[in-house]
Amino acid sequence: MLDHIRTLVETESPSADEAALYRSADVVAALGTQVLGTPPQRDGIHLTWRFGGPTRVLVLCHHDTVWPIGSLRTHPFEVVDGILRGPGCFDMKTGLVMALHAIAELPDRTGVTLLVTGDEEIGSPGSRALIEAAATGAKAAFVLEASGPGGALKTERKGSAGYSLRVHGKAAHSGLEPERGHNAGVELAHQVLAIATLGDAALGTTVTPTVLSAGTTRTRCPRWPRSRSTCRRPRRANCRVSNSRSGRSSRSIQRYA
Numbered sequence: 001m002l003d004h005i006r007t008l009v010e011t012e013s014p015s016a017d018e019a020a021l022y023r024s025a026d027v028v029a030a031l032g033t034q035v036l037g038t039p040p041q042r043d044g045i046h047l048t049w050r051f052g053g054p055t056r057v058l059v060l061c062h063h064d065t066v067w068p069i070g071s072l073r074t075h076p077f078e079v080v081d082g083i084l085r086g087p088g089c090f091d092m093k094t095g096l097v098m099a100l101h102a103i104a105e106l107p108d109r110t111g112v113t114l115l116v117t118g119d120e121e122i123g124s125p126g127s128r129a130l131i132e133a134a135a136t137g138a139k140a141a142f143v144l145e146a147s148g149p150g151g152a153l154k155t156e157r158k159g160s161a162g163y164s165l166r167v168h169g170k171a172a173h174s175g176l177e178p179e180r181g182h183n184a185g186v187e188l189a190h191q192v193l194a195i196a197t198l199g200d201a202a203l204g205t206t207v208t209p210t211v212l213s214a215g216t217t218r219t220r221c222p223r224w225p226r227s228r229s230t231c232r233r234p235r236r237a238n239c240r241v242s243n244s245r246s247g248r249s250s251r252s253i254q255r256y257a
């Protein structure tokens, strides 16, 4: 099983990289075929193994990860002192390998369906219909995500919702006329700080800003008259100067944005 986990972990599969996901799906299909003795039905980056009869038990896994290509260089597969490491080994390539071997051990696989999706980490936009169809009529579904602390079995998970916030500013050349711009990036930073406080620990809710972006080039970093050079120089000291001025800048921006 460790060899199989290694095979999957060393096949990097970030959710946003379609080519990588197809390569990963190929590897998962080949490994599953080897372990289970039968090939999957292929729906692009999603794989389904059915073993006869209507589905009574759905086993659900995913082979995409949150780790970008190149993570293996800094986070290689390794097993040290009984601890396995590597991109996606926890979430959830180990679970996927366990699913393959557990199903392979069953004396009778009738009624079992194994669905391995490739877009779970981004909310399953392309596999949702497959999941719903596979789960229809099933008596049980096992999602082989990693266990909780102490090896605890997860019996439920929080619901989730995604939100997008777009801030509108006004671009201007950061060197020639920064005073004519309104820096949406600074305003976004203020909004993110506010959003991060919306979770309520007492209620068990969390709100976590994740993907952030602002700006197009270093020369379009407006509204900081004293930081022209700062925007153009990637030196850490200069960055601190500009950060210290962000509050005043953003207040101006809020009026205009």
Ligand SMILES: [Zn+2]
Binding pocket: 062, 091, 092, 120, 145
């Ligand atoms: Zn997962």
